[in-house]
Amino acid sequence: xxxxxxxPRHKITKRGQNVTFRCDPISEHNRLYWYRQTLGQGPExxxxxxxxxxxxxxxxxxxxxxxxxxxxxxxxxxIQRTEQGDSAMYLCASSLAGNSNQPQHFGDGTRLSIL
Amino acid sequence: GQNIDQPTEMTATEGAIVQIxxxxxxxxxxxxxxxxxxxxxxxxxxxxxxxxxxxxxxxxSSFLSRSKGYSYLLLKELQMKDSASYLCAVKGNTPLVFGKxxxxxxxx
Numbered sequence: 001x002x003x004x005x006x007x008p009r010h011k012i013t014k015r016g017q018n019v020t021f022r023c024d025p026i027s028e029h030n031r032l033y034w035y036r037q038t039l040g041q042g043p044e045x046x047x048x049x050x051x052x053x054x055x056x057x058x059x060x061x062x063x064x065x066x067x068x069x070x071x072x073x074x075x076x077x078x079i080q081r082t083e084q085g086d087s088a089m090y091l092c093a094s095s096l097a098g099n100s101n102q103p104q105h106f107g108d109g110t111r112l113s114i115l
Numbered sequence: 116g117q118n119i120d121q122p123t124e125m126t127a128t129e130g131a132i133v134q135i136x137x138x139x140x141x142x143x144x145x146x147x148x149x150x151x152x153x154x155x156x157x158x159x160x161x162x163x164x165x166x167x168x169x170x171x172x173x174x175x176s177s178f179l180s181r182s183k184g185y186s187y188l189l190l191k192e193l194q195m196k197d198s199a200s201y202l203c204a205v206k207g208n209t210p211l212v213f214g215k216x217x218x219x220x221x222x223x
Contacts, residue, residue: 004157033210042119042202042213043158056210091157100145100206101165106157 002026004107006092012113013082020078021110025094032075033104034067035091043091043106049075050097079112087114117141119214121203126220127193135188135217137203149177149188150202152216158202161188193221 005024013019025032030051035043046065047057051072064082069075079086089111093104119139127133139147146165150158164170164179164186176189188201200216 040123040215042204042216043211045210045212048210101163103148103160103163104211105160106150108157 004092004094004105006090006107006110008110009108010111010113012115014115015082015084017082018078018080019082019112020076021090021092021112022074022076023092023094023107024074025092026105027073028096029094029105030072030097031095031102031104032069033093033095034075034077035093037089037091037109038087046077082112082114084114087112117205117207117209117212119203119205119212121201121214121217123215124218124220126222127190129193129195129221129223131193132189132191133193133219135190135201135203135219137186137188137214139184139186139203139205139214141205141207141212143208144181145206145208147177147179147186148204148206148211149175149186150204150213152200152202154199161201190219195221195223197221 007022033048034046037043049069064080067077089109091109093106095102095104149161152158162177169178174191179186198221202216203214204211
């Protein structure tokens with residue numbers, strides 16, 4: 001049983017560069033979520049997809065952030081012109097659609113450090 | 116607005132029982148989740164409550180009172196490996212909203 005997979009695990013880049021992260025959800029899960037987590041905080045919702053449709057984006061999400069899920073399977077999260085404040089753990093989760101009791105299953109995250 | 120409150124840190128002794136409280140104010144309510152997160156690892160699902168009352172799952176139990184906007188996670192027979200952050204998350208009319216988490220330290 002393969003869980004949620006995220007790549008890379010770590011990314012260090014200079015301010016102003018673009019970065020892209022990938023998430024492969026659990027294969028039968030049609031919902032995919034992106035979160036950001038900083039030290040001492042809980043995960044903060046960024047956006048989510050049902051199949052290939054992006055259904056919701058956080059109002060806090062800068063337009064430097066974009067996410068895609070072109071074929072309803074893996075997803076990518078791109079951050080353009082990175083800033084120091086973008087340093088965080090970026091978590092991906094997936095779940096089945098349907099009842100609210102479907103738990104989200106998380107990947108190990110991509111830790112982004114902006115120099 | 117949406118607000119979830121949990122204690123920041125707790126310490127308990129191996130073999131003991133600990134209760135981690137969570138209070139919430141959200142737009143709508145469609146269930147409350149508890150997750151465990153070890154340092155540097157992914158959150159893992161522990162429990163789900165949508166109706167008032169206690170849900171028991173092995174050493175872990177979770178309680179919900181919707182009228183009070185209150186939940187707790189009860190951990191029995193504490194083990195050293197239970198040292199982790201415990202996240203309360205509420206599903207309202209929007210995707211999950213997480214609290215800041217409670218960092219539990221289990222000491223010998």
